[in-house]
Amino acid sequence: MSVSKAIRVLYFTSALFGLFGLLSCSHSEIVGDDFIISVHELKEIMESDTSCVIIDFRTRRELKSGIIQEAKWVDFNDPNFVSKVADYNGKEIYLYCHSWRRSEVAAKELLGKGYEDIYSVLDGIKVWKRNDYVTEKPFK
Numbered sequence: 352m353s354v355s356k357a358i359r360v361l362y363f364t365s366a367l368f369g370l371f372g373l374l375s376c377s378h379s380e381i382v383g384d385d386f387i388i389s390v391h392e393l394k395e396i397m398e399s400d401t402s403c404v405i406i407d408f409r410t411r412r413e414l415k416s417g418i419i420q421e422a423k424w425v426d427f428n429d430p431n432f433v434s435k436v437a438d439y440n441g442k443e444i445y446l447y448c449h450s451w452r453r454s455e456v457a458a459k460e461l462l463g464k465g466y467e468d469i470y471s472v473l474d475g476i477k478v479w480k481r482n483d484y485v486t487e488k489p490f491k
């Protein structure tokens with residue numbers, strides 16, 4: 352095989368593997384960070400859009416410190432958490448946890464399942480409370 356033919360085969364093989372890699376990416380990996388918002392943005396959204404859904408993705412024990420007003424609770428450790436959010440599909444859904452990591456994972460999972468209008472709140476309730484934004488006791 353000539354050198355030029357070997358280079359073409361190598362180039363084609365590399366391009367093919369690159370294409371397979373791109374096609375195997377989930378929707379959330381392609382989206383980038385467009386689904387991440389700050390606590391300040393969430394507060395502004397809550398003041399102007401009463402139809403948005405806010406979901407707390409912390410554990411039951413973590414809820415004792417308070418939740419964001421009107422938030423729904425879904426335990427992140429529940430293996431069926433995706434189905435528990437299904438009732439809200441089609442609405443803007445804002446997910447938060449203590450600091451952000453779990454809500455990011457949950458948002459990526461939901462985006463990967465075809466949900467749209469899913470947002471993860473950067474820094475979570477930790478920064479929400481640091482800014483003295485309103486919280487309430489869970490399960491009134």
